[in-house]
Amino acid sequence: MNRFPFTSLSPDLQARAAAIRLLCLDVDGTLTDGRLYLDEQGCESKAFHVHDGQGMVLLRRAGIDVVLITARHSPVAHRRGQELGIAVMDGVKDKLSQVQALAAEQGLTLSQVAFMGDDLADLPSLRAVGLALAPADAHPWTAQSAHWQSTANGGQGAVREACDLILAAQGRVEEFFDGSRS
Secondary structure: OOOOOOOOOOHHHHHHHHOOOEEEEOOOOOOOOOOOEEOOOOOEEOOOOHHHHHHHHHHHHOOOEEEEEOOOOOHHHHHHHHHHOOEEEOOOOOHHHHHHHHHHHOOOOHHHEEEEOOOHHHHHHHHHOOEEEEOOOOOHHHHOOOOEEOOOOOOOOHHHHHHHHHHHHOOOOHHHOOOOOO
């Protein structure tokens, strides 16, 4: 078993991932499988993968900020973000403007920002950032704009793979193997 799956990154992908200081994530279809569960009262539920949560926590511990950005108003996404200590921006109609504002607030250039998304609303952000990421099951029109695509589908560990990629490119993987920081 290969303990470090990202040992043979292309030089371009290595450089892009090494520069990342902020990861912005779409929610529906990226952190979830894209299905929306609504009960008879209209209450929404979603499933989140624990591996994705762990990946986001590891990135934060490595000094990389993580923000969830979704077009939907989502109390469920806010709850997940609260559990992980991650900011959630919901009801965002223009994700690129939100990404640009977050980068500016942190004094970052867009080359220091990664964005992971799965569908057309994510394209402007994917095309603007330094590292464009997509889950394995992203819509083909979206996937073609990604610098990297996970092997896992959205909601099934795709975000964890992206987090691991960034950590590996920055040489930060080994520090998490002793168990004291996970």
